[in-house]
Amino acid sequence: MTLFAPVASAWNGWPREPDRRTAFPLIADGVPAAVFIDADADSAVRYAADGFAADLERVSGTRAPRITGAAGRLEGAVVIIGVLGRSALIDRLAADGKIDAADLRGEWEAFRQIVVDGPLPGVSRALVIVGADRRGAVFGTYDISERIGVSPWHWFADVPVRRQHNIHVPAGSRRDQPKVRYRGFFINDEAPSLSGWAEKKFGGANAAMYAHVFELLLRLKGNYLWPAMWAPRAFAADDPRSMALADAMGVVIGNSHHEPMLRAHDEWHRNKEDGVTGGAWDYNRNSQNLRSFWRGGIERMMSKGNGRGFESVVTIGMRGDGDEAMGEGTAIPLLERIVADQRAIIADVTGRPASETPQIWALYKEVQDYYDHGMQVPDDVILLFSDDNWGQIRRLPEPGAKRRAGGYGIYYHFDYVGGPRNYKWLNTTQIEKVWQQMDLAYRRDARSMWIVNVGDIKPMEYPLSFFLAMAWDPEAMTPEALAGYPSAWAAAAFGPEHGRAIGEMMTALAKYAARRKPELIDQNSFSLGGITPEGLDGGEFGAMVAQWDALEARMLATRARLGSERLDAYFQLVEFPVLALANLYRLYYGAAWNKLLGSRNDPRANYFADQVETSFRRDGELTRRYHAMNGGKWDGMMAQVHMSYVIWNDPTQQTMPSITRVGGGAVSSRPNFVERRQPDGVLSIEASAFVRARDCRGLGWTKIPHLSRTDGAVIALPQGRPATTLQDGVRLEYDVRVQKAGPARLTLHLAPTLDTTGEGGGRIGVSLDHGPVQTLQIRLEASGGGYDTPDQQRWAAAVSDNVVRLAADFGTIEAGRHSIQVWRLDDNVVLQKLVLSTEASPPTYL
Numbered sequence: 001m002t003l004f005a006p007v008a009s010a011w012n013g014w015p016r017e018p019d020r021r022t023a024f025p026l027i028a029d030g031v032p033a034a035v036f037i038d039a040d041a042d043s044a045v046r047y048a049a050d051g052f053a054a055d056l057e058r059v060s061g062t063r064a065p066r067i068t069g070a071a072g073r074l075e076g077a078v079v080i081i082g083v084l085g086r087s088a089l090i091d092r093l094a095a096d097g098k099i100d101a102a103d104l105r106g107e108w109e110a111f112r113q114i115v116v117d118g119p120l121p122g123v124s125r126a127l128v129i130v131g132a133d134r135r136g137a138v139f140g141t142y143d144i145s146e147r148i149g150v151s152p153w154h155w156f157a158d159v160p161v162r163r164q165h166n167i168h169v170p171a172g173s174r175r176d177q178p179k180v181r182y183r184g185f186f187i188n189d190e191a192p193s194l195s196g197w198a199e200k201k202f203g204g205a206n207a208a209m210y211a212h213v214f215e216l217l218l219r220l221k222g223n224y225l226w227p228a229m230w231a232p233r234a235f236a237a238d239d240p241r242s243m244a245l246a247d248a249m250g251v252v253i254g255n256s257h258h259e260p261m262l263r264a265h266d267e268w269h270r271n272k273e274d275g276v277t278g279g280a281w282d283y284n285r286n287s288q289n290l291r292s293f294w295r296g297g298i299e300r301m302m303s304k305g306n307g308r309g310f311e312s313v314v315t316i317g318m319r320g321d322g323d324e325a326m327g328e329g330t331a332i333p334l335l336e337r338i339v340a341d342q343r344a345i346i347a348d349v350t351g352r353p354a355s356e357t358p359q360i361w362a363l364y365k366e367v368q369d370y371y372d373h374g375m376q377v378p379d380d381v382i383l384l385f386s387d388d389n390w391g392q393i394r395r396l397p398e399p400g401a402k403r404r405a406g407g408y409g410i411y412y413h414f415d416y417v418g419g420p421r422n423y424k425w426l427n428t429t430q431i432e433k434v435w436q437q438m439d440l441a442y443r444r445d446a447r448s449m450w451i452v453n454v455g456d457i458k459p460m461e462y463p464l465s466f467f468l469a470m471a472w473d474p475e476a477m478t479p480e481a482l483a484g485y486p487s488a489w490a491a492a493a494f495g496p497e498h499g500r501a502i503g504e505m506m507t508a509l510a511k512y513a514a515r516r517k518p519e520l521i522d523q524n525s526f527s528l529g530g531i532t533p534e535g536l537d538g539g540e541f542g543a544m545v546a547q548w549d550a551l552e553a554r555m556l557a558t559r560a561r562l563g564s565e566r567l568d569a570y571f572q573l574v575e576f577p578v579l580a581l582a583n584l585y586r587l588y589y590g591a592a593w594n595k596l597l598g599s600r601n602d603p604r605a606n607y608f609a610d611q612v613e614t615s616f617r618r619d620g621e622l623t624r625r626y627h628a629m630n631g632g633k634w635d636g637m638m639a640q641v642h643m644s645y646v647i648w649n650d651p652t653q654q655t656m657p658s659i660t661r662v663g664g665g666a667v668s669s670r671p672n673f674v675e676r677r678q679p680d681g682v683l684s685i686e687a688s689a690f691v692r693a694r695d696c697r698g699l700g701w702t703k704i705p706h707l708s709r710t711d712g713a714v715i716a717l718p719q720g721r722p723a724t725t726l727q728d729g730v731r732l733e734y735d736v737r738v739q740k741a742g743p744a745r746l747t748l749h750l751a752p753t754l755d756t757t758g759e760g761g762g763r764i765g766v767s768l769d770h771g772p773v774q775t776l777q778i779r780l781e782a783s784g785g786g787y788d789t790p791d792q793q794r795w796a797a798a799v800s801d802n803v804v805r806l807a808a809d810f811g812t813i814e815a816g817r818h819s820i821q822v823w824r825l826d827d828n829v830v831l832q833k834l835v836l837s838t839e840a841s842p843p844t845y846l
Contacts, residue, residue: 039069
């Protein structure tokens with residue numbers, strides 16, 4: 001049997017020339033096949049069928065017939081979409097032996113795509129898309145859309161659809177289903193960008209806006225949404241059509257980690273005249289009103305009619321008002337009583353045991369402390385662990401822990417408002433980092449829910465695509481698939497001829513952006529080499545600017561080769577973030593030189609004063625260009641303030657760094673720059689440059705390109721395994737030549753990670769020339785507020801710099817050949833670089 005292309009190759013469609021004698025003609029000579037669904041098909045199937053028919057028209061240029069209910073009128077080539085056990089036609093085909101879909105029965109969101117000859121009188125051949133449930137049918141349908149070249153981002157990033165005259169689906173059958181149950185995103189921190197855009201485009205965050213959000217989510221094979229909730233927004237209350245539309249399209253709705261019982265936070269501060277809302281958010285003092293408030297959320301969930309509810313996952317538990325910590329001294333018994341009372345409301349309103357309504361308990365920030373200290377919730381509740389808001393997962397189930405009926409999940413962040421600094425403007429998350437953390441989570445049994453905070457959705461298109469692709473099948477996202485993802489994603493958006501070049505640019509863009517969040521950058525962030533008699537040494541700052549210059553040049557060269565129909569998408573997904581971040585680095589690089597030269601009354605400061613002013617103007621021009629493109633479709637979406645922060649929170653407006661002019665302000669010509677020289681006594685070694693690797697205990701050392709601020713990382717796979725000992729001997733070896741004798745210090749650069757078992761920090765061993773092993777430990781404590789302890793201070797520095805540095809001293813060594821050994825002790829320790837020094841040297845960032 002010839003199978004369809006595997007899911008990992010979804011962007012490549014099918015073989016270019018399938019055997020047309022057996023293949024299904026989805027589009028033949030510009031004419032698309034008809035699309036059929038049953039008259040009583042679920043609304044989600046109807047929406048998907050309409051979307052698919054529109055996709056066929058986008059690709060072929062010809063309207064695709066949409067036929068409902070009258071199977072006897074079918075003829076020619078037909079796409080049949082339905083749910084096993086809910087579609088009369090699908091069940092008839094199964095009963096007649098025309099299709100075999102028995103392996104779908106009772107499964108969650110599974111689908112099968114089958115090419116069938118002569119399924120019905122008058123129908124020569126059909127493509128039958130069978131869902132185990134309604135979303136299975138939806139995902140099986142949109143999977144075909146993506147394979148024929150309709151990007152999930154066709155509306156949300158203006159990715160164009162290439163016209164095709166003939167598309168044939170190979171004969172055979174293909175089955176797929178997700179391995180993570182709930183997969184979705186959280187629209188958060190949405191002011192001023194998404195909120196301002198939505199107001200201009202739709203009149204607010206209403207059902208008209210959410211129709212596009214829901215479609216995007218489903219096309220990305222996600223099923224779960226936490227809607228926008230910054231005051232004054234409240235999803236279900238602001239526009240009741242939004243919740244009904246979500247359910248009709250097949251989207252599961254929840255509320256964020258601090259909004260229990262399907263109530264938006266802002267609803268507590270509305271309708272105060274009724275005497276329920278607006279009082280103390282305190283269960284000890286105001287429990288009756290809180291229960292009434294929460295009951296209203298569950299009653300609204302059950303308002304669909306006929307005793308049925310809108311499909312939802314209910315957040316239970318309680319945090320402080322407005323996503324703040326609970327009051328000092330909150331006791332575990334009180335929180336357990338809150339959960340019990342909430343579940344009693346759920347059971348009473350639904351008329352069913354609470355265990356039959358999906359629920360999560362979000363272990364976010366201080367709530368995790370209650371879990372760590374023994375708080376229990378019923379076994380059917382999903383325990384939703386969280387990262388530290390900066391991409392490091394805080395806690396996971398112990399390896400081999402007893403399985404829960406509800407299972408475990410992860411709440412992850414691509415966007416955050418809080419310390420050490422808000423980061424909301426552009427994507428600064430590497431997909432390699434996402435892969436490492438979420439692969440670890442999956443292997444430690446966090447498989448019930450993956451949800452990510454994406455801020456305004458745009459400009460997080462790239463990491464969100466990856467997150468949901470991995471959530472669908474984490475096992476398929478191997479290191480090899482990870483390495484191939486950027487070019488495949490870029491090929492899907494811009495054509496296979498540009499896939500590799502644009503994929504490499506997306507990888508470099510994320511790597512450079514992740515070095516330090518742009519909101520954290522200023523003129524003091526990176527070191528200048530200094531002023532020399534021969535010229536100015538740009539130092540590390542200058543080297544980073546040169547990398548941005550080179551990336552910008554590559555981006556513009558590729559742009560020149562694109563057709564005009566792809567330029568809007570290219571600007572949103574590639575061009576704008578490259579131009580904007582390159583410009584930001586030039587702005588602060590100029591400010592750094594202006595500050596240094598101005599302090600010495602050097603007139604070359606004036607050249608850099610001009611550079612700062614030019615870059616500041618350029619920033620505004622780029623934003624205005626984004627807002628004006630495609631007839632102003634995205635007006636307001638890039639309104640986020642992103643420079644000259646003073647504290648953790650946003651400034652009120654864009655402010656240019658201060659500059660100094662010398663000698664009346666006369667502008668010098670461009671200063672002469674000189675190359676910087678590396679000290680003889682400092683040796684920098686990329687982690688991937690090991691010469692020997694010893695694998696043991698079922699663990700194998702694996703290079704993960706680009707999981708670093710410079711080159712890549714090395715980790716022992718599979719993740720999720722217990723600690724190893726020195727006797728196990730799982731180690732890497734590096735042969736080096738030391739140029740200068742002196743006291744040896746070895747500094748390891750590691751990706752920031754947290755000890756997900758709560759034991760105190762991941763350990764790694766180092767030795768020199770096979771001598772005694774020194775054990776180094778990552779001691780970081782995530783903090784949502786103050787940094788009062790050394791571990792919290794180290795965490796704030798680590799997430800700001802995006803690196804953990806651990807050092808070991810080995811005494812004086814001679815020049816010549818030496819060998820460094822790095823020993824695997826704990827899981828989730830990610831080696832990126834080694835620096836061996838035998839002389840003091842100025843601190844560097846990278």
